[in-house]
Amino acid sequence: MSDIGPDLSLVPVRQLVSSPVDVVFRLAPGDRSLVAAGDSVVVGAPIAQRLRDPRLDELTVPASATPHPGRRWVAPSETRDGGAVGGEFVFGWRGRWRVATGDIVDPLEVPFAGIVRDVRPGTSITVRAAGRGIRGVVVLGGPTRGRLHATPDGELRASSLDIASAGTILVVGSRVDAETLTRARAMGVRGVIVTGLSSKERRDYLASEARQRSALHRLPPFAVLVLEGAVRRPLAGGIMMALTALVGHEVAIVADPPMLIFDVPNLQVVPPPVDVVRIRGGSQAGREGRFVEAIGLRRFDGGVHLEAGLIRFADGSTAAVPIGDLERFV
Amino acid sequence: MTTEPKAFLTQDSGAATIAAALVGRVDGRWRLIGSLSLPAGAAPDAAAMVLLDRVRIADPNMATALGLDGARPSDLPRVEVASRPPRRLAVIAGSERALEPLVAAASRSGWHTVAASPEATDPLAMSTMLLDASVDGILAGAGMPPAADERRALGELGALLAAAAERRPEMTVVLAGGMGEQLATFGDTSARPSPVVVAAAAETGDAGAALRAVLLDLGLASDDSRRALGAATLSLAEILDRRVDLVEIGFDGGTRVGAWPALGTESSGVNLAVVPAAGLAPSDPDDAVVDRVATWSTAAGDRHRLRDRLRELRIAPWADVAGDGVELRLGAARAALASLADWTPDWFDRPAPDLVVATGGVWSIASGPSVVLAVVDVLRRSGASQYALDHARLLAPLGAIADPTERRAVMTDLADDLLAPLGAVVTPSGLRPGRRVGALQLHGGSGTREHELRPGGLSLIDLPPGEAATAELLFHDTVRLGGRGRRFAVDVTGGLGGLLVDLRDVPLRLPDRADLRGELLMSWQAAVAPQRKP
Numbered sequence: 001m002s003d004i005g006p007d008l009s010l011v012p013v014r015q016l017v018s019s020p021v022d023v024v025f026r027l028a029p030g031d032r033s034l035v036a037a038g039d040s041v042v043v044g045a046p047i048a049q050r051l052r053d054p055r056l057d058e059l060t061v062p063a064s065a066t067p068h069p070g071r072r073w074v075a076p077s078e079t080r081d082g083g084a085v086g087g088e089f090v091f092g093w094r095g096r097w098r099v100a101t102g103d104i105v106d107p108l109e110v111p112f113a114g115i116v117r118d119v120r121p122g123t124s125i126t127v128r129a130a131g132r133g134i135r136g137v138v139v140l141g142g143p144t145r146g147r148l149h150a151t152p153d154g155e156l157r158a159s160s161l162d163i164a165s166a167g168t169i170l171v172v173g174s175r176v177d178a179e180t181l182t183r184a185r186a187m188g189v190r191g192v193i194v195t196g197l198s199s200k201e202r203r204d205y206l207a208s209e210a211r212q213r214s215a216l217h218r219l220p221p222f223a224v225l226v227l228e229g230a231v232r233r234p235l236a237g238g239i240m241m242a243l244t245a246l247v248g249h250e251v252a253i254v255a256d257p258p259m260l261i262f263d264v265p266n267l268q269v270v271p272p273p274v275d276v277v278r279i280r281g282g283s284q285a286g287r288e289g290r291f292v293e294a295i296g297l298r299r300f301d302g303g304v305h306l307e308a309g310l311i312r313f314a315d316g317s318t319a320a321v322p323i324g325d326l327e328r329f330v
Numbered sequence: 331m332t333t334e335p336k337a338f339l340t341q342d343s344g345a346a347t348i349a350a351a352l353v354g355r356v357d358g359r360w361r362l363i364g365s366l367s368l369p370a371g372a373a374p375d376a377a378a379m380v381l382l383d384r385v386r387i388a389d390p391n392m393a394t395a396l397g398l399d400g401a402r403p404s405d406l407p408r409v410e411v412a413s414r415p416p417r418r419l420a421v422i423a424g425s426e427r428a429l430e431p432l433v434a435a436a437s438r439s440g441w442h443t444v445a446a447s448p449e450a451t452d453p454l455a456m457s458t459m460l461l462d463a464s465v466d467g468i469l470a471g472a473g474m475p476p477a478a479d480e481r482r483a484l485g486e487l488g489a490l491l492a493a494a495a496e497r498r499p500e501m502t503v504v505l506a507g508g509m510g511e512q513l514a515t516f517g518d519t520s521a522r523p524s525p526v527v528v529a530a531a532a533e534t535g536d537a538g539a540a541l542r543a544v545l546l547d548l549g550l551a552s553d554d555s556r557r558a559l560g561a562a563t564l565s566l567a568e569i570l571d572r573r574v575d576l577v578e579i580g581f582d583g584g585t586r587v588g589a590w591p592a593l594g595t596e597s598s599g600v601n602l603a604v605v606p607a608a609g610l611a612p613s614d615p616d617d618a619v620v621d622r623v624a625t626w627s628t629a630a631g632d633r634h635r636l637r638d639r640l641r642e643l644r645i646a647p648w649a650d651v652a653g654d655g656v657e658l659r660l661g662a663a664r665a666a667l668a669s670l671a672d673w674t675p676d677w678f679d680r681p682a683p684d685l686v687v688a689t690g691g692v693w694s695i696a697s698g699p700s701v702v703l704a705v706v707d708v709l710r711r712s713g714a715s716q717y718a719l720d721h722a723r724l725l726a727p728l729g730a731i732a733d734p735t736e737r738r739a740v741m742t743d744l745a746d747d748l749l750a751p752l753g754a755v756v757t758p759s760g761l762r763p764g765r766r767v768g769a770l771q772l773h774g775g776s777g778t779r780e781h782e783l784r785p786g787g788l789s790l791i792d793l794p795p796g797e798a799a800t801a802e803l804l805f806h807d808t809v810r811l812g813g814r815g816r817r818f819a820v821d822v823t824g825g826l827g828g829l830l831v832d833l834r835d836v837p838l839r840l841p842d843r844a845d846l847r848g849e850l851l852m853s854w855q856a857a858v859a860p861q862r863k864p
Binding site for chain 2: 006007009010011012013014024026028029030054055056069070090091092093094098100120121122123124137198199200203228229230231280281282283285294296300301302303304306307322323324325327
């Protein structure tokens with residue numbers, strides 16, 4: 001509340017750009033970490049091997065192998081012909097050890113440069129990204145990386161996708177359907193950034209994703225970053241400006257936290273003026289204006305009384321808007 | 331509060347709402363001066379600052395008397411509580427049968443749960459579950475003594491558990507009942523940063539209270555608002571000398587508290603259930619959640635649209651309230667109440683309380699009668715009770731006052747201010763179908779009024795806040811209203827919703843068809859709040 005009035009401080013705040021960003025990559029028992037805390041990683045570096053179809057083998061292990069929960073078990077055959085991938089001691093019972101192992105591993109590559117903060121075998125690897133992030137509400141799929149590209153009119157239809165989009169992360173604006181997402185993935189697009197994804201499209205896309213995951217030939221990583229929610233609304237002005245400035249740059253999408261990460265040190269992302277607020281709900285959703293003052297309790301549609309603020313729009317008109325429908329970026 | 335302040339602030343910071351109140355000393359007693367609820371995400375002191383400004387503008391003399399001239403929120407003492415997202419507990423047992431009471435105990439003790447037993451889950455999946463980064467603690471239990479179907483699995487389960495606990499030393503482990511025998515498997519637990527706790531076995535009803543108390547203690551922080559609601563409700567029961575039930579629906583969970591005063595040789599007491607599954611806006615509105623909300627929804631629309639709106643409610647709980655946002659929230663609140671009821675089935679065997687208090691951010695947008703209707707729609711018990719609303723969200727902060735004597739003194743002063751009277755509800759059960767089932771005579775200060783009682787509906791009788799009356803009910807057949815009989819006389823006090831005579835089924839039966847159900851729900855809403863218009 002140092003440089004803004006008490007009235008404006010009532011409006012919920014949203015961070016435009018976050019820094020630093022700690023990204024968590026989940027592991028399961030048997031997955032093999034290839035990094036240690038403190039390691040630097042570059043873009044595309046493999047940080048772990050994930051077991052595709054893990055199983056639990058019961059083995060008699062000599063004491064010389066120093067079995068311990070979480071330690072790696074090296075299969076004898078692995079040293080001879082590389083035929084097995086080894087595994088991880090899970091627990092011992094009645095003199096024998098249960099070891100999580102499998103036959104096929106998938107590499108887990110980090111889509112940004114950073115420093116490994118923490119490694120917990122069987123649980124997670126945490127990497128602090130070199131760069132900043134724009135937070136969303138959910139990511140489906142990922143992690144992924146690509147060159148950011150904005151669709152010309154903020155709309156993306158399945159028919160408008162072609163192979164020229166391969167390797168890009170597309171900013172598609174307010175909403176997208178499952179068919180377009182599926183086709184985008186098939187075309188080699190690395191990701192899609194959208195304001196809202198409805199539950200139906202989300203369900204349909206996830207079903208398609210599950211079918212793809214079970215296929216033998218896998219497509220490159222693909223992620224959908226949903227910035228706002230489940231209904232159609234335009235991108236916030238501040239976020240749109242940041243994304244526009246990032247067009248042509250390499251960016252990454254990660255799931256935990258759901259975020260777009262970019263490492264462009266010279267890029268200045270200037271938040272909107274402090275009194276600019278955005279209406280995120282209600283009949284005027286998506287509009288932006290300047291916050292004039294808090295006007296106390298007001299009666300709104302449906303007979304409900306809510307704390308409200310007076311907003312002045314660019315065309316000079318004003319409106320009383322519930323404080324709960326407002327947000328401002330810092 | 332050691333230097334005799336003239337005013338203090340309370341703040342209840344939730345995941346969705348920040349509720350602040352200003353309490354001042356007026357004429358030698360504490361009074362509520364003002365309160366304000368705002369969306370979470372605003373500056374921490376914003377609500378308190380606006381509150382102080384409004385008091386200074388509205389009554390400068392009082393502001394001066396309370397020492398508020400030029401005061402900032404940081405200048406005033408403050409009683410503060412917060413509710414945080416529930417943590418996740420991995421529950422394991424030797425059999426699916428043994429798992430059930432453990433999950434039931436944890437789910438009403440402030441924890442989200444994931445559960446597995448060797449009967450349905452292989453050891454690798456179980457280890458994956460225990461090592462998952464989203465899991466904050468482990469509850470492993472068995473009967474006392476363990477039953478035959480559990481005993482053969484306990485050894486391997488203990489080894490798996492000890493290995494996982496060794497890899498996640500930050501996790502608290504609770505060994506309940508017969509699982510306590512596996513403590514030796516954990517080796518020296520004194521060096522662990524988090525404890526390994528041996529607790530009583532999981533049981534239903536009062537027998538399981540010991541384990542639930544341990545889980546509540548581990549699950550809730552010392553300044554947790556839901557923990558404080560237990561203490562506040564107990565003090566309220568002692569002050570009013572009444573049985574008090576409290577129902578809270580919050581963004582991330584619901585709370586049910588039952589408190590009773592000392593009676594004869596029996597001391598006062600309280601039961602507290604904190605149910606994360608009873609949150610207004612579950613993080614992932616799956617089919618079960620959507621169905622539950624749809625059951626109570628009056629708005630037409632498909633399931634995908636409803637799921638979209640529930641997702642939006644989770645992301646921005648205060649956005650889009652105007653218009654049909656209230657109906658969505660009251661539908662979601664009823665769904666949450668139903669979940670609260672599911673996890674506290676033993677509550678229905680108790681006698682109806684004298685006073686039911688509703689609290690939580692969701693009620694602040696609804697009219698008083700709508701709040702009463704939402705609660706009685708779902709938490710149905712035969713009997714007569716007063717209903718009130720914790721309108722300023724004062725109860726939780728006051729419950730955080732550590733000294734019970736001081737808490738009672740402050741709450742005694744504030745008793746007239748902290749609860750908004752919503753009215754009285756009389757709910758007989760066991761009514762037979764027919765055109766008329768009896769009559770009600772209301773004897774009050776303005777004389778006697780008579781009303782016909784028709785089964786299956788709601789009758790709203792005007793009774794202003796604070797007005798006491800005696801409702802005399804005469805039924806043609808024997809019904810249950812506390813006890814069984816045909817003639818009853820109950821003392822009632824009015825409120826914003828007057829006196830509501832609820833002659834609907836106990837429990838409520840709703841039509842399967844959505845359109846018929848919607849019409850019925852709207853007719854009940856119209857019966858208690860006919861003035862609701864855009």
